[in-house]
Amino acid sequence: MIHAASRTIDTKPYSDQRPGTSGLRKKTRIFLQPNYIENFVQSVFDTLRETGIQDFSREMLVLGGDGRFYNRAAIQIILKIAAGNGFEQILVGRGGLVSTPAMSAIIRRRSALGGILLTASHNPGGIEADFGIKYNIQNGGPAPESFTERIFAKSREINRFYSLDFPDIDIDREGSVSVGGSQISVINPLEDYISVMSRIFDFNNMSELFQRGFRLVFDAMHGITGIYAREIIEKKLGASPGTVIRGNALVDFGGLHPDPNQVHAANLVRMMSSSSAPDMGAACDGDGDRNMILGRNLFVSPGDSLAIIAQHASECIPGYGAGLAGVARSMPTSTAIDRVAAESGTPCYETPTGWKFFGNLMDDGRCTICGEESFGTGSDHIREKDGVWAVLSWLAILAARRRSIEELVKGHWQAYGRSYFQRHDYEGLESRAANEVIDELRAKLSSLPGSVLAGGKIIAADDFQYTDPVDGSVSSQQGIRIILNDGSRIIGRLSGTGTVGATLRMYYERVLNRGDEPIQKMLKPLIESSCEYFQIRSRLNREQPTVIT
Numbered sequence: 001m002i003h004a005a006s007r008t009i010d011t012k013p014y015s016d017q018r019p020g021t022s023g024l025r026k027k028t029r030i031f032l033q034p035n036y037i038e039n040f041v042q043s044v045f046d047t048l049r050e051t052g053i054q055d056f057s058r059e060m061l062v063l064g065g066d067g068r069f070y071n072r073a074a075i076q077i078i079l080k081i082a083a084g085n086g087f088e089q090i091l092v093g094r095g096g097l098v099s100t101p102a103m104s105a106i107i108r109r110r111s112a113l114g115g116i117l118l119t120a121s122h123n124p125g126g127i128e129a130d131f132g133i134k135y136n137i138q139n140g141g142p143a144p145e146s147f148t149e150r151i152f153a154k155s156r157e158i159n160r161f162y163s164l165d166f167p168d169i170d171i172d173r174e175g176s177v178s179v180g181g182s183q184i185s186v187i188n189p190l191e192d193y194i195s196v197m198s199r200i201f202d203f204n205n206m207s208e209l210f211q212r213g214f215r216l217v218f219d220a221m222h223g224i225t226g227i228y229a230r231e232i233i234e235k236k237l238g239a240s241p242g243t244v245i246r247g248n249a250l251v252d253f254g255g256l257h258p259d260p261n262q263v264h265a266a267n268l269v270r271m272m273s274s275s276s277a278p279d280m281g282a283a284c285d286g287d288g289d290r291n292m293i294l295g296r297n298l299f300v301s302p303g304d305s306l307a308i309i310a311q312h313a314s315e316c317i318p319g320y321g322a323g324l325a326g327v328a329r330s331m332p333t334s335t336a337i338d339r340v341a342a343e344s345g346t347p348c349y350e351t352p353t354g355w356k357f358f359g360n361l362m363d364d365g366r367c368t369i370c371g372e373e374s375f376g377t378g379s380d381h382i383r384e385k386d387g388v389w390a391v392l393s394w395l396a397i398l399a400a401r402r403r404s405i406e407e408l409v410k411g412h413w414q415a416y417g418r419s420y421f422q423r424h425d426y427e428g429l430e431s432r433a434a435n436e437v438i439d440e441l442r443a444k445l446s447s448l449p450g451s452v453l454a455g456g457k458i459i460a461a462d463d464f465q466y467t468d469p470v471d472g473s474v475s476s477q478q479g480i481r482i483i484l485n486d487g488s489r490i491i492g493r494l495s496g497t498g499t500v501g502a503t504l505r506m507y508y509e510r511v512l513n514r515g516d517e518p519i520q521k522m523l524k525p526l527i528e529s530s531c532e533y534f535q536i537r538s539r540l541n542r543e544q545p546t547v548i549t
Contacts, residue, residue: 005164027128032070059088107139233391280394355378363383
């Protein structure tokens with residue numbers, strides 16, 4: 001036991017601690033400022049007290065991160081703040097590591113009050129790159145906007161924080177130590193997550209896939225999922241050692257961008273295009289909540305992946321044998337899952353971007369499987385998107401159907417039609433110009449219906465507004481939609497996940513009964529027409545997107 005008394009330490013507020021859709025993300029050097037982390041974490045705890053949790057002496061807090069630069073140092077700071085605020089139990093992942101999906105699993109399985117995640121998700125890591133802090137609430141999901149706005153308000157007026165002064169905890173060995181009135185426990189970050197996965201999937205049946213000679217390459221991109229994939233895929237499913245590549249979590253993700261798409265996982269894409277390609281390629285991002293699925297010479301779009309998992313889940317994955325209560329997608333995501341849901345009579349929800357909207361539906365029993373076009377797929381087993389779960393879902397389907405990824409995808413297109421879909425990201429835009437363009441277009445949306453665009457007629461144009469069917473809350477200005485009479489869609493929205501300038505995300509979708517046309521040919525008219533409406537060349541001074549996915 002370490003004896004220590006809580007201290008009250010004076011501080012001054014920062015004005016820039018407003019959390020976005022996935023927590024507070026900034027350049028790492030901003031977090032290195034004096035008391036920057038202390039202020040934000042104390043603001044979280046003050047907000048909890050304001051919402052009714054006055055006494056933390058019977059509460060549990062979970063702490064961990066994706067291993068990026070400053071993860072370990074920040075954990076020691078937060079341990080002292082949490083102990084100073086009187087939490088009864090503080091759980092920290094061994095090595096300071098906990099994936100985003102695993103954080104949700106731990107919170108839910110152990111009935112914790114919540115958890116603090118240190119991650120900037122798919123953003124690069126390093127002292128000159130990005131860092132982030134995110135608070136997950138008691139259901140295991142991201143804090144809703146009503147809560148994060150209260151955090152921001154507290155952060156602008158904070159003048160003190162509470163802390164215990166004690167030596168740094170050895171976070172590399174499992175065990176417990178009492179500090180003041182708190183018990184700090186270093187736990188195995190795999191245990192709770194694997195327990196949840198074992199209740200969803202039949203690992204024995206799935207292992208037969210690898211016994212039949214199936215070959216997988218799983219690219220962890222030097223992020224957090226390496227330790228989870230090695231334990232589950234290599235050890236429990238029996239995949240060959242080395243199936244998991246770039247599996248060691250590095251503070252700078254090997255100097256690369258840990259975003260599982262065709263640009264940043266280009267080596268995996270090339271591997272899957274070679275004459276000796278394995279049967280399946282998969283990748284996850286830095287904190288483990290995003291995924292990419294590849295077949296031989298075939299990229300599976302996130303919308304198709306979501307739809308195909310939903311199509312086969314009840315017959316191929318034991319955890320969903322009772323059927324799906326409902327499915328959901330974010331508004332920009334392709335409508336592929338809508339067609340699957342319509343045929344089976346399953347309720348389908350269209351939400352704004354942000355996993356918290358799915359959380360409400362899942363908590364109310366309305367949604368089982370959900371996903372976003374930004375490579376996020378998940379289900380009601382937790383309240384975060386889950387990259388490893390998506391990979392395991394595909395393995396379970398492949399094991400049960402005994403068909404290749406190409407056969408599954410093309411069979412889906414034949415049955416439901418194909419959503420030709422792309423997302424174009426224009427990153428690092430001048431924020432003022434980007435906002436002006438969106439505001440100007442928003443003002444003339446009502447005049448667009450009836451206009452000709454890309455050889456079709458605009459039948460609807462709006463700025464997406466969502467009324468939550470569970471709590472009745474309204475979310476406005478969630479993305480501009482232009483819909484044509486053939487079902488084609490052009491969507492534009494400014495993203496809140498970057499740390500420098502503004503990012504304009506453009507989404508293009510065209511649905512056809514056939515699935516063998518080149519995607520660029522199918523989408524070119526939509527892409528060219530959108531450049532005029534969103535003034536991409538004339539006002540934003542961009543000839544090409546930064547990333548195409």
